[in-house]
Amino acid sequence: MIKSKTRVLFRLGDRIFPKITLICSLIVVAVLVNILIILFIQAWPAIKVSGFSFLAGKNWDPVKNAYGALPAVYGTLLSSFLALVIAIPVSLGSAIFLTEIAPSWLRSVASFIIEILAAIPSVIVGLWGLFVLVPVVRNPIESWLGTHLGSLPFFQGPPFGFGFMAAAIILAIMIIPIITSLGRDVLKSVPSAQREGMLALGSTRWEMISRAVLPYGRSGLIGAIMLGLGRALGETMAVTMVIGNGYRVTASLFSPGTTVASKLASDFSESSGISLNSLIELGLILFVITLSVNVIARLLIWRLTSVKGKTD
Amino acid sequence: MLGLNSLGAGIAIVVVCLMLGYIIAHGLSFINLDFITGSAVPAGQAGGGMHNEIIGTLILVGLGSIIAMPIGLMTGIFLSEFGTPFTVSVVRFATDILAGVPSIVVGVFAYAIIVKPMHTYSAFSAGAALAIIMIPVVARTTEESMRLVPGAMREAALALGITRWRAVISVVVPGALAGIVTGIMLGVARISGETAPLLFTALGNSFGYSGLGNPIGALPLQIYRYALSPYKNWQQQAWAGAFVLVVIVLIVSIAVRWLSRKRRV
Numbered sequence: 001m002i003k004s005k006t007r008v009l010f011r012l013g014d015r016i017f018p019k020i021t022l023i024c025s026l027i028v029v030a031v032l033v034n035i036l037i038i039l040f041i042q043a044w045p046a047i048k049v050s051g052f053s054f055l056a057g058k059n060w061d062p063v064k065n066a067y068g069a070l071p072a073v074y075g076t077l078l079s080s081f082l083a084l085v086i087a088i089p090v091s092l093g094s095a096i097f098l099t100e101i102a103p104s105w106l107r108s109v110a111s112f113i114i115e116i117l118a119a120i121p122s123v124i125v126g127l128w129g130l131f132v133l134v135p136v137v138r139n140p141i142e143s144w145l146g147t148h149l150g151s152l153p154f155f156q157g158p159p160f161g162f163g164f165m166a167a168a169i170i171l172a173i174m175i176i177p178i179i180t181s182l183g184r185d186v187l188k189s190v191p192s193a194q195r196e197g198m199l200a201l202g203s204t205r206w207e208m209i210s211r212a213v214l215p216y217g218r219s220g221l222i223g224a225i226m227l228g229l230g231r232a233l234g235e236t237m238a239v240t241m242v243i244g245n246g247y248r249v250t251a252s253l254f255s256p257g258t259t260v261a262s263k264l265a266s267d268f269s270e271s272s273g274i275s276l277n278s279l280i281e282l283g284l285i286l287f288v289i290t291l292s293v294n295v296i297a298r299l300l301i302w303r304l305t306s307v308k309g310k311t312d
Numbered sequence: 313m314l315g316l317n318s319l320g321a322g323i324a325i326v327v328v329c330l331m332l333g334y335i336i337a338h339g340l341s342f343i344n345l346d347f348i349t350g351s352a353v354p355a356g357q358a359g360g361g362m363h364n365e366i367i368g369t370l371i372l373v374g375l376g377s378i379i380a381m382p383i384g385l386m387t388g389i390f391l392s393e394f395g396t397p398f399t400v401s402v403v404r405f406a407t408d409i410l411a412g413v414p415s416i417v418v419g420v421f422a423y424a425i426i427v428k429p430m431h432t433y434s435a436f437s438a439g440a441a442l443a444i445i446m447i448p449v450v451a452r453t454t455e456e457s458m459r460l461v462p463g464a465m466r467e468a469a470l471a472l473g474i475t476r477w478r479a480v481i482s483v484v485v486p487g488a489l490a491g492i493v494t495g496i497m498l499g500v501a502r503i504s505g506e507t508a509p510l511l512f513t514a515l516g517n518s519f520g521y522s523g524l525g526n527p528i529g530a531l532p533l534q535i536y537r538y539a540l541s542p543y544k545n546w547q548q549q550a551w552a553g554a555f556v557l558v559v560i561v562l563i564v565s566i567a568v569r570w571l572s573r574k575r576r577v
Contacts, residue, residue, distance in 0.1 A: 020386060025387045180324065234413070236414065290414055
């Protein structure tokens with residue numbers, strides 16, 4: 001009698017337990033969908049008032065009730081783009097080094113160190129940036145660029161230290177470990193038959209890497225870079241601490257700037273009414289940008305893994 | 313060209329070592345007993361510490377983990393054991409995308425759904441924001457480590473007449489435990505340093521914990537405020553706080569490395 005009762009209970013568990021796991025999974029999906037919906041609802045009053053002029057406006061003036069997102073969006077895209085320019089060569093080089101060149105003991109030590117870099121909280125990177133990097137950017141880097149390449153529009157104006165250049169360097173430091181470790185995983189998934197085939201044709205080691213390994217992993221590597229980009233676009237604390245909080249659109253990398261995330265971080269808790277709605281609209285723009293970048297990145301990485309499945 | 317690649321790795325490693333070394337050395341010089349046990353003091357006044365903020369961070373991380381662990385774990389179990397190919401791809405995609413949502417946007421979301429309706433900044437809203445950030449980390453590592461458990465173990469359990477959910481709970485989960493613990497620790501390390509989502513949920517509170525419905529202080533938040541302040545004393549405390557956070561992160565990273573070593577071999 002007791003035995004059959006526990007059996008009934010266990011059978012019941014077999015029906016309930018998968019349902020519980022399903023519900024929890026649906027919560028995750030629901031949170032993601034709700035972020036989009038709630039941000040849109042909260043931003044709606046601002047969208048209704050300013051419409052598309054929000055994207056083109058250059059001022060953020062709560063007194064005159066004029067809100068424009070252009071400098072923040074421009075700052076976000078510029079600082080992330082510059083960060084990629086610095087980070088791509090370093091991190092692809094590191095990923096190749098870690099999979100193809102380094103002896104195996106060095107591989108695990110070096111990957112560990114790079115993973116630690118990824119784990120350092122953003123606010124601490126910002127603290128280091130504020131007190132160590134910004135002075136260095138101001139004096140040797142920007143003053144040198146200003147004297148020698150000052151005729152270019154990118155290097156004009158007084159060397160503040162705080163500005164797009166410091167933000168780009170900090171962002172690069174933060175996304176290098178991400179691109180490196182994802183890139184390393186991609187390169188590891190390249191079948192060794194590809195390498196051996198190339199070497200058997202008489203290629204050198206570098207020819208093997210550049211003509212066989214990299215082309216094979218291309219879409220995965222692009223995916224890794226895009227994930228790094230997604231991270232850079234949304235990075236908040238470290239950028240807020242070094243970018244200098246100037247609300248302007250300018251070609252000069254020496255100039256203080258703003259990103260969407262840093263605007264939110266510095267203004268949000270002091271805003272109310274339509275000003276707050278406009279900030280949430282900024283957040284919505286950031287969400288949509290990072291969402292599209294991440295979706296493309298994931299699809300690229302998934303495509304690579306499914307291709308690998310077919311050839312195996 | 314091979315040399316250039318090694319140079320890339322060299323640059324990355326040198327940067328980490330410089331940064332870590334500087335933070336640890338500089339932070340250590342400002343650490344004292346007062347920092348751990350004292351409360352915040354007005355600017356310019358000597359002494360003072362981040363006792364309340366350290367407690368606040370512990371509470372927030374605990375709160376975030378309590379919400380995130382069951383949901384993340386269950387999602388991981390669903391992805392690895394119960395999903396159909398279609399639901400698995402949808403949920404996995406959502407988890408990956410959620411992991412990529414900027415933490416400040418998560419903060420805005422928590423503000424909109426909790427702070428605004430309740431008309432007060434609160435520890436609870438901050439815990440919820442941190443949980444949203446932690447869930448994807450726990451879910452994906454749980455899924456990955458459960459997939460590493462051989463199918464033969466599941467079949468052996470089922471062949472003994474045990475039901476499927478019991479097999480999952482008493483055979484598969486214990487088999488994947490090292491990986492699951494790793495995931496939880498990675499999540500804890502991630503949220504203990506998060507600052508952006510706390511700015512307009514936890515807000516900060518120098519007078520210590522006063523209930524989940526009220527503003528609460530947090531270590532990373534205080535580091536941010538003090539770092540941007542013009543006062544030497546506060547800046548030094550920011551460095552000391554950074555030291556504490558970095559040490560926590562380092563310990564967790566090394567523990568994770570140690571835990572996952574067995575699986576990699």
